Amino acid sequence: MSTTAAAAAIAVRGLVSRRGPAVILDGIDLAFARGEVIAIVGPNGVGKTTLLRHLAGLDAPAAGQVELRGQPLESIAPALRAGSIAYLPQAASAYWPLRARDLVALGRLPHGADLSRPTNAADAQAVQRALMRVDGLRLADRPIDTLSQGERARMMMARALATEAAVLLADEPVASLDPAYALETMTILRAEAARGACVIVVLHDLGLAARFADRIVVLADHKVAADGPPAVALAAGVIDAAYGVIFRHTTVDGVPQPVAWERPG
Amino acid sequence: MNRWLLLLVAALYLLSLAVGPAWWPWRLGSEVGWAIVWELRLPRATLGLLIGGVLGLSGAVLQGWLRNPLAEPGVIGVSACAGFAAVCAFYSGLAAAFVLALPLAGIAGAALAVALLMGAVRAGTGTVSLLLMGVAINAIAAALISLVLALSPNPFAYQEISLWLAGSIVDRDLRYLAIAAPFMILGAAIVLGAGRWLDALSLGEDTARSLGADTRALGLRLTLGVGLMVGAATSVAGVIGFVGLIAPHLVRARVDFRPGATLVPSMLVGAALVLGADIVVRLLPTASELQLGVFTSLVGAPFLVRAVRKAHAAWLAT
16 A cells, blocks of 8 residues: 555655654654545554654654655755645644634745735635635634634634645644534545545544545554554554554444454453 | 825824924924924934834734734833843943944844743743743843943933933934934834734744744844844833834734734834824923823833733633
8 A cells, every 4th residue: 555655745764753862753664645545543642743743844854854746855945845735733723813714815825825915816716715625615704713613623624725735734633523523524634635635634533544544554652553544554453552452343334443442451 | 094094194293293392393484493393303203203113013023923912022021121232332331432332232132132032932931921021021121221320430320311211202313313213114124024924823833834934034034123123213212112012902903813914004003103192292281291101101001901801801711
């Protein structure tokens, strides 16, 4: 299932990440293609968010490198990188009660947009498309502090979609959402992959990962423990060891739905 | 909105030329009348215009950059540091030896304070801690000023400097204008183009970087710009507080809270506030004219209290 380096939209080679003396990622090699949804899973503190930050170019590796279409990420100008990689952080929030449409329009900054100037047609259309994809048109003129948490998360997603980047990185986008919003969010991410984007998403919910991802990367002990389609990556031998938990390995409609059952006695 | 604000500023500027012990001095028709206009009123009105403009703009820049509606050069100690550095230049004799020493010292002091505060914000300090840090910087600057004055051989130093620090643009002739104006204008030019990155920072530093912002370069640029503006303004006029707090607040809701869009209107509102306040202190029936900085604090401090309560209730609490 692994993508060859040449065909990859984005890849990491020999990535080592340190925070002080602690090694957060210990020699990661991964390549991700366009058109697929890749879920990154693993226990807390294993380095999922750190991996995503490296992919976004926010952290500098201690060793190894990130490559965007075969080019080292640090050699790419910030504006160009920003237009190719959209990043949605965990619990995304805004410091000002911006109007929802303005918030989404921030996703057009990499393409030269400026909220203080009249919007050009391409940016306005991209914002409109993003709002439509999250079903947020009717909320577009509301200040975001008047939206519910789920609606706000949806606008944050629209902001990331509005960039229309080749790579979309989303860090636990369903963390605080109810099941309806969570399913909707995953459906939006699938649609983004169908559009041709490479969608990399950090998830805690293994059931959602199995249902919506083409490929799951399991991180354990700061390394890649498994990488493949859900049935392979979520197999009994893999995740029980990775999480240190005994799972009940059920399937629903042929899709693995592991349930964390008990801690090993 | 900007067009109306421009008209308001222009009207207040003309009024500032007209109001004083001699009203409408140009109507005197004599040489004395025109001397009053050129030597006294013009520098005063122009300094009011520029200082108000840069204080309003600095407030909008600091609030957008620090993502904090309570950031303001006076409240968070930037003006006080500029004042301290200017006092040092004054009493070391440097200012007498070299005419640009005063504004340059002020600029260095202001930039240092901004850099300290930015360091605190990068380390993840919240709204309240930022204000406490500002209180600390203000206190240190005030203590250092007292120390320098105590060391000064001039017996009148304390009174002189206290009056100067209280903030005023009375009796500043064209010379003051000439040394401070270029720095203020340069500082404004440096920060005015940064609006879209302040917009990006609405989503926090990481997301702003993912949107293409070079936050380190932006930090240097804004430190330099605010340092130039507040440093030069403080070195000629002392500390005129709260203008940078009030101006962006009056503007923000009208531009839907977009930090970049608050810059120009905040500059205009700041200019209108200082020009207006400087006219009011001339009209107040006080025995000696009230210091401009004292007046803005009297009006502005209650505004800060209100802003803190509102900010906590409406947004920061979420």
